Amino acid sequence: QVHLVQSGAEMKKPGASVKVSCKASGYIFISHYMHWVRQVPGQGLEWMGIINPNGGPTRYAQKFQGRVTMTRDTSTSTVYMELSSLRYEDTAVFYCARGLSAADAFDIWGQGTMVTVSS
Amino acid sequence: SYELTQPPSVSVSPGQTASITCSGDKLGDNYAGWYQQKAGQSPVLVIYQDTKRPSGIPERFSGSNSGNTATLTISGTQTMDEADYYCQAWDSGTVVFGGGTKLTVL
Numbered sequence: 652q653v654h655l656v657q658s659g660a661e662m663k664k665p666g667a668s669v670k671v672s673c674k675a676s677g678y679i680f681i682s683h684y685m686h687w688v689r690q691v692p693g694q695g696l697e698w699m700g701i702i703n704p705n706g707g708p709t710r711y712a713q714k715f716q717g718r719v720t721m722t723r724d725t726s727t728s729t730v731y732m733e734l735s736s737l738r739y740e741d742t743a744v745f746y747c748a749r750g751l752s753a754a755d756a757f758d759i760w761g762q763g764t765m766v767t768v769s770s
Numbered sequence: 771s772y773e774l775t776q777p778p779s780v781s782v783s784p785g786q787t788a789s790i791t792c793s794g795d796k797l798g799d800n801y802a803g804w805y806q807q808k809a810g811q812s813p814v815l816v817i818y819q820d821t822k823r824p825s826g827i828p829e830r831f832s833g834s835n836s837g838n839t840a841t842l843t844i845s846g847t848q849t850m851d852e853a854d855y856y857c858q859a860w861d862s863g864t865v866v867f868g869g870g871t872k873l874t875v876l
Contacts, residue, residue: 755818
C-alpha cells in the first residue's frame with residue numbers, strides 16, 4: 652500500500668528555518684514527482700513546488716522562490732522541504748503529495764506537518 | 771498569475787445533487803482535478819483529468835470541464851460528503867488551486 656509519512660510538528664522562531672521530511676513507501680520512489688502544499692489554518696491549499704525524485708531541476712512557486720529548497724534522498728525514498736526566513740504568517744500545515752504523473756493531479760497525500768512560528 | 775475561482779459555499783439537502791464550479795481562463799484547455807478535505811484531515815483526490823474517479827471514490831462523484839468552467843457534481847449527496855472541496859489545474863508548469871468551497875449537507 653502506498654504511503655507518505657511526514658515528520659512531526661515543529662515550533663520555530665521568526666527568522667529560523669524548518670526542514671520537513673516525507674518518506675514514501677509502497678511504490679517505486681523515482682517514478683512519481685512529489686509536490687509540497689501549504690495550508691494556513693482556516694485557509695485554502697497553496698502549491699509550493701515540485702521535485703523530481705529521479706533528479707533534474709525542481710520548480711518552485713514564485714511566492715516561495717528564494718526561501719524554499721526541495722531535496723530528495725533516493726536511498727531512503729525521502730523528500731525534504733526546507734523553508735527559511737520564517738515569518739509568523741508561515742504558521743501552517745505543510746503536506747507532501749504524490750503526482751499521478753507529470754502535469755497531473757495528486758493522488759496520495761502525507762498526513763501533514765504543523766509548523767508553528769512563534770517568538 | 772492564473773486564478774481559479776470557486777463559490778465559497780454550497781448547500782444541498784441529503785439525497786439531492788450538489789454542483790461546485792471552478793472558473794478560470796480557458797480552463798477547459800487543461801485537465802482539472804478535485805479534492806475533498808474533511809476537517810482535520812489531509813485532502814483526498816476525488817476527480818482527476820476532468821472526469822476520472824480514483825479507485826475507491828463512489829460513483830456519485832463526477833466531473834466535467836469545458837470552456838472556462840470545471841464542475842464537480844455529487845449525485846445523491848450524503849451527509850458524509852460535507853467537506854471543503856478544492857479544484858486544481860496546471861498553468862505554465864505550475865499548479866494552481868481554487869480557493870475552496872465549503873459543502874454543507876442539511
